[in-house]
Amino acid sequence: MSMTVGGAKATLEAVIIKTEKSIERENAYQKELADDRATLSYIEKLQTDGEPLPAGSPYLSFTEWKEQIEKEIKAGQNSIDRILVEKAELMAFRYFVDNAPEA
Structure with missing residues (x-):
């Protein structure tokens, strides 16, 4: 089809719209990642x-505590990495919406 x-x-x-809302959470993820690294x-x-x-x-x-924080750091970094991809996707989506001919 x-x-x-x-x-x-x-x-x-x-x-x-959904992607923009996801990207808005980047600062929160950055702060959480900084807190986790400080912890x-x-x-x-x-x-x-x-x-x-x-x-x-x-x-x-301490080992159990460190392992938990390291998991949280990895999850936070994965979220930030995903947002970078979403930013690129958003650029592509906007370009298509603005420039694709309706023909």
Whole structure:
């Protein structure tokens, strides 16, 4: 089943809105990633200094805590990488919507 240029443009208009909303979360991901990296540094300092786990910590060991933070860092970085792709897609979508002939 083929799609007309007009149909493709209409579909992409909705995708553009969704993509713009996703890109708006980039700053939040950047802040969260910075916080996670600071937490990882803090954990490593505590561990190096021979400090005990903080009271009330939900983790059983520094290793468990570090592994969790490293997972969060990886997820945050993946989100930022995805946003870079979304920015490129958004440029392409807008170019198509603005320039594709209706013929």
